[in-house]
Amino acid sequence: MTPPSAAALQTLKSAAGTGGWTDDPAEIAPWLTEWRNRWQGHTPLMLTPRSTEEAARLVAICAEHRVAITPQGGDTGLVGGQIPYGEVLLSTRKLRAIRDVTPLDDAMTVEAGVTLLEAQQAAAAADRLFPLSLAAEGTATIGGVVSTNAGGTAVIRYGVMRDLVLGLEAVLPDGQIFHGLKRLRKDNTGYDLKQLLIGAEGTLGVVTAATVKLFPVMRSRATAMVGLETPAAAIDLLARAKAETGGGVEAFELMKRIGMGFVLANIPDTPEPLDSTPPWYVLIELVSGEPGAADAAMERLLTHAFETGLITDAAISQNDAQRAAFWKVREEQSAAQKPEGGGWKHDVSVPVSRIADFLEEATTAVERFHPGARVSAFGHVGDGNMHYDVLCPLGGDLPAFLARWAEGSQIVHDIVARYDGSISAEHGLGRLKTEEARRYKSPLEIAAMQGIRAAFDPNRIMNPGVLF
Template identity: 85%
Template sequence: TLGVVTAATLKLFPIMRSRATAVVGLDSPHAAIALLARAKAETGGGVEAFELMKRLGVEFTLKHIPDTREPLDSTPPWYVLIELVSGEPGGAEAGMERLLSAAFETGLITDAAIAQNDAQRAAFWKMREEQSAAQKPEGGGWKHDVSVPVSRIADFLDEATAAVERFHPGARVSAFGHVGDGNMHFDVLCPPGSDLPAFLARWEEGSRIVHDIVARYDGSISAEHGLGRLKTDEARRYKSPLEIRTMQAIRAAIDPHRIMNPAVLF
């Protein structure tokens, strides 16, 4: 990834005196986006984390990762891990209770559990952090690290999932990510019992379907991990000629002999 720092700003935050962590169940990503808006309004900027997980990824984690358990009594199609912080003692806990109570009343969430201690908080985070590792025993897949505007995440998930399922019936979509940042890991796994090499051979074509949708939503095909070697050529499809020429000019100016990561970028 090519980046040029032109300015830096230091912003100070108060010491956080309280923290509250919860997992909630929802019927759809659309409900999750509405819940995020409500959480921001309720806390005035106290949303520390807002992580969306599809039920399929939770099932993989329960199946393949030791010392994990169902986070809720029910098994909703979607989950969100929420963490609130506050500079006031007890402020985050009170804010979480208000948020979840209002969300239940309006039907945004169907179930919820608030961590009562550090062990429960760690268990909730383990469910989120092991999502990628839990996919490996399920076989290979098409990995996508993408971002779209937060307000369009739910629509992207609906459209991209439907498009992938049409392209390869039986393919399993495991989606999770930092909804508050607009970042989603949109991973497509081989159908159980199918020909894995044949499935992986369709990776490039399948990924183009996903990335074309990302582009139409004014998103990025490489959100967290940069373009690297895998996406350098693909980026030419989505970046304008001016962007490419600018990056080439910067590269030529600071690294004319291509010493730094010679196989990546333009």
């Protein structure tokens, strides 16, 4: 894709109007890099439409002039898919309306620039729950989490974003608006176009609004931090928790001791969550619609787990402050790694039953490949999603270590593939993994995805550096 002409840029500026664009490098700079500082992009122009109609006009102009576009939400992505490399940057963060909340339909329609936290708060104001929750929820936007099919900590009970979207509104690559904002649970009238847009990372259009599912607010919640000797014990404990609650497990997060140590050392005001220092931790959250039921279920679960030797230590939160402290050590796992130097990051999934096998095999292989490498594994055991991070050895040569990222990651991803897993569980492919994914996708899958993309965007102006 050639750089946009001066005439095309001027046409876009005129159409965007005052306050709808900027080419000031200082204003654009914060949106050209991502949290891990691996991607540093560039753009001649940032567009910030304030309505779906404005976005449609701008995309139509880009289509006419064959100007490439990188859509961006809250810029919380970790694989570089939201970073432009010469494309026009189209930010949806000014699409801020909560259009409606309809408790009787258990549905809510919000625009793409509404943050995940704001969506949760709007649902709570109507005595409903919007369950998607992740560490970046204060800045991650609805458009972004739809486009990347985000998961988060409550997938085990409520599913990923794909499961939570009832309808979508989006601007397609030719500037037409797809009006698909429905509240229906059932619509069996052919291809489900919204499902193509979910997880497409902005390659098939710009999501401008979504109708999402809401749920009843649980009247009983119990949170505990437990210590275990092995990941295998965690898998057994998860099975027991499911059986004990009949579907009341909302979160089940595994953490390795080394990652816990990073949090305690590098994040202020984070005390040890347990009296002991076990090799592995699990953060468990149980819910129920019946007052007091979750607490009783947690007591039964942990009593049985102690008696059978599944766990070695446990603490049940007694108040909101203690619950927040438990969640803090989980949510700060990534941030706590930054002071430790760079690392090879992996967002992978395997069948839940194979998590322990994967962790053992991958860690043995990585330590053989790079002696002294520090493996910090944590993640969502309930859906098989592990964040498997490999950090430079203490006192090691960081540039030399980072130079082995691709080779080391292939070792990890080959093991994932042997377990019928995925090299991207919830972050997407972005610029980081698009080419690597060709190694694990069949020619049929790649051809089908290319065919779909060509049908929507024959000139490939939408996020051209991402996906096939």
